[in-house]
Amino acid sequence: MTSLATTAIELLLEAPFYAHLLGGLCRTFSAEKTKTMALAAGEGYFQLYLNPDFWEQGGEERKARLKHNLLHLVFRHPVEAGSFADRFLYDLAADLVVNQFLSEKERWPGAVTVEQFAGLGLQRGGSTHSYYEQLAAAGDSKELQALRARAGEVFEEHAWWSAFAEASSDGGQEVVRMNLDHLIRNARERAGTLAVGQLPGELQRLIATEPKQDLEIDxxxxxxxxxxxxxETVLKSTIHHPSKRYGTTPGLRVKRxxxxxxxxxxxxxxxxxxxxxxxxxxxxxxxxxxxxxxxxxxxxxxxxxxxxxxxxxxxxxxxxxxxxxxxxxxxxxxxxxxxxxxxxxxxxxxxxxxxxxxxxxxxxxxxxxxxxxxxxxxxxxxxxxxxx
The missing domain is CATH 3.40.50.410 (von Willebrand factor, type A domain)
Structure with a gap:
């Protein structure tokens, strides 16, 4: 879609690192996968799903959400998601971290911020782990109860993070992490020293980390x-085999x-x-x-x-x-x-x-x-x- 190309060009002019990071992702428009956009992972690649209706109507929010998701990659949030017991608290902690790197003008209605949870002792500059621990210690506070009831809507963009765990099932999480590190390094090198130097200090430190050596896989x-x-698994109707579950015809035949x-x-x-x-x-x-x-x-x-x-x-x-x-x-x-x-x-x-x-x-x-x-x-x- 033209709007995606336009947004990518705007990013290239305003924040080249984000533009080059976006360029390393497979981008697919799908109304079924997401209401806005969502990150996922495959065997050796990273995917960004984009809802076509959102991109036609999203205005400036498109670019803000794009930066939001790219920041999740920089912080390796999708890779770490499976390591936390309470997924809701992790989703919240991850968003609290990345939304600090969006300006007040860029934050869309409903975006969570640290200021909303000041009553729980949260302050700006914390890490994902520290926020998670503070939120877990808060128990079922009123703020968390209200947000947990809307978690599916607020954190809809995180729905496909489980694909990162599935993509690492054979080669291990380190392989997925290594691929992500290389993606970030390539974006850093293409953006250049001057553009990287304009990023906040914490982001500069994160993307300056050199990837681990490639794992020796035969x-x-x-x-x-x-x-x-x-x-690919395909289900086909067949009148020759009744359904094993219901005993009716037509049944289903699994073909690979x-x-x-x-x-x-x-x-x-x-x-x-x-x-x-x-x-x-x-x-x-x-x-x-x-x-x-x-x-x-x-x-x-x-x-x-x-x-x-x-x-x-x-x-x-x-x-x-x-x-x-x-x-x-x-x-x-x-x-x-x-x-x-x-x-x-x-x-x-x-x-x-x-x-x-x-x-x-x-x-x-x-x-x-x-x-x-x-x-x-x-x-x-x-x-x-x-x-x-």
Whole structure:
């Protein structure tokens, strides 16, 4: 929508760090997911749901809520949510923290502030943990009782934070945290020293924290986990099987389908041993019943074909490499559940919002894990070891 592009440009001019952080998120308009906007997480990426009606009518509140949600990312609030026993108190504590970084003019009606809870001893400048403990100690005060009754409405934007816990179920919370740290670092580097220096001191300290070193996850395991998460469960009516619950017809049949796109870099710089190892793993995934569409690309898409157990011997391409044609193609594939890109990584960083989860499998002789080309790739990234 035009209003989103306009708001992003305004942010870029007023607060470049927020604009670049927004640029690292997958953005999806959905009236079903949220009434305003909401953060969620997937396998190696972060999602921002936006209600189209809100964006058409929201006025200046759009930008304020956008900053509000981006601040939650900076404070890592969605990642920490599952560690607190009382989710209502955590939601409140998190909002009390980030809303201090919005001006009085930016705060919309209903936004919670520390001043509203001065009677409970809360003061400005506190942390999420300290606010949570103070609120928990207050018990069922009148202020908290009244707000708890409206929690679903007031904290509706936090509804999808549980997706951060689900996204970390296989690789652990540290993997999600690491991906978020890299997202924040990339936004900081793109914004530049001057723009970052204009942020409040506490935010500068938060975003100055360097990400932890990438966890050593075997690329084969990462590939299989990613492929497994691309499965989609579909319910279909059938007159041949009555409902097990009610004994009536038609019943329901559970079908699982899996469609993967595999981008194959044919620029000619991928080692033959790495290529053979990659297709052995792809064969194992294909044997589980997955539908796999191979997309050969260099600077353009050369051809696509259905994988039948082995790569086509007539590989086309051999020029330079660009990821943009592949990602644009993937965004148009409505039935695909994920994109795997096998490449050496030597290409300009693609600046394009992604509709699909993506896993980059970098060949052993490809870009180094500590290089900007590797770090700036959107989505999950794994590098093959030399003895792949």
């Amino acid at each position: 690329w084969r395991r990462a590939l299989r986990l990613f492929a497994g998460k691309s499965r 389908r899996q469609h993967l796109l595999v981008g194959f870099d044919t620029s000619g710089s991928v080692d033959a041993e790495d290529l053979a190892a990659f297709f052995r793993e792809l064969f194992a995934i294909w044997r589980t019943g997955a539908q796999i569409t191979v997309v050969e690309f260099d600077a353009e898409i050369q051809r696509t074909y259905s994988f039948r157990g082995r790569p086509d011997s007539k590989v086309r391409g051999g020029g330079g490499t660009s990821f943009l044609p592949l990602l644009r193609f993937a965004n148009r594939q409505a039935t695909a559940g994920g994109l795997i890109v096998f490449t050496d990584g030597f290409a300009p960083t693609p600046l394009l919002p992604l509709r699909l989860p993506v896993l980059w499998v970098i060949s052993a002789r490809g870009v180094a894990k500590d290089s900007p080309l590797f770090r700036n790739l959107p989505g999950r990234k794994v590098k093959m070891n030399p003895s792949a």
